[in-house]
Amino acid sequence: MTEKLIKSADRVKNHGEIFTPKRIVDLMIDQPEINAKVNDLQATFLEPSAGEGAFLTEILARRMSIALATSSNFSEYNRNCLIGLASLYGIELLEDNVESLVMNMNDTFRNAYRDGAQSAFEHEPSSKVLNSAKVIIRANMVQGDALKRITSDGKPIILSEWASVAGKKDYVQRTEYTFDAIVDGSGPTGKVAGATQQLDLFALDDDSTTDQHDEIKYVPCRWVDIYKEQLVE
Ligand SMILES: C[S@@+](CC[C@H](N)C(=O)[O-])C[C@H]1O[C@@H](n2cnc3c(N)ncnc32)[C@H](O)[C@@H]1O
Structure with a gap:
């Protein structure tokens, strides 16, 4: 099938x-240093001009295979699929591209997850996992101008960090940061600094303080319960 590489002049x-094109995406992702990060389910990728997700969907597809190969039971598989997804971020300027990006990420996740669940674990897909993946994708694939760091309505671009909770491997803590704070290394709702490179997006620095974004605090929860989006009261 011919790939459509442009929409209009x-x-x-x-x-x-x-x-x-897919063959160029594959060529780039196959570079050893990139491939090592693709194979690391927790390594962060940010695509600041994500388009419809040519790179992010391919990285996700490969991550799903890694999640399957490294999981010895269904609940581990569920968690690993969500961990591999949660460190992928995209920013895209054009609304129609963002819609396609979100749809393509959801399709890639759903199809790979279902196939792995059925073939390796003889399990039907968990709706909790699918709904949690939707929440992660909606939070991580955002409309915005990556240069001005704002959305089309002039608000700061917000990204969520999904951090495994120390000592509780089933649990995740979601924290929102402005893209400004990530790039500048100032602290938005929490503390983010030194995050100027793609693979170190949410490096923490306890000394940073600034904030321009109203804080939303999420309750730590199991990875498969992310879909509940429970807030601290
Ligand atoms: C060359 S295309 C690449 C798309 C995708 N990365 C790919 O490889 O197929 C550049 C994309 O960046 C988007 N874009 C242009 N300016 C942008 C900006 N300031 N912030 C975010 N996205 C932008 C365009 O809408 C377009 O989808």
Whole structure:
């Protein structure tokens, strides 16, 4: 099948919108240093001009295979699939591309998750996992101008960190940060610093303080209960 790499000449001119063909995506992701991070379920990737997800969907597909290969039971598989997904982030300027990006990430996750659940564990997919994946994808694939660091309505771009809770491997803590704070290394709702490179997006620094974004605090929960989006009261 022929890949559609441009939507219109105007979009190429105005937004530099040319999608990357699959063979180039594969070539780049196969570079050893990138591939090592793809294979590490917790390594962070941020695509600041994500388009429809040419890179992120391929990374996710590979992560799902790693999750399957490294899980010895169904509940471990559930957790590993969500961990592999939660460290993938995309920012995209154009609304229609963001919609496709979200849809493509959801499709990639759902299909790979279902196939692995049925073939390796003879289990039907868990709706908790699928719904938690939807919440993660909606939080991590955001509309915005990555250069100005704002959304189309002028608000700061917000990204969520999904951190495993020390000593409780089933549990995750979601924390929201402004993209500004991540890039500048100032603290938004919590403390983020030194996060100027893609693979170190949420490096923590206890000394940072600044905040421009109203704080939303999530209750730590099991990975498969992320879909509940429970807030601290
Ligand atoms: C060359 S395309 C690449 C898309 C995708 N990464 C791929 O490889 O298929 C560049 C993308 O960046 C988006 N874009 C342009 N300016 C942007 C900005 N300031 N912030 C975020 N996205 C932007 C465009 O809408 C377009 O989808």
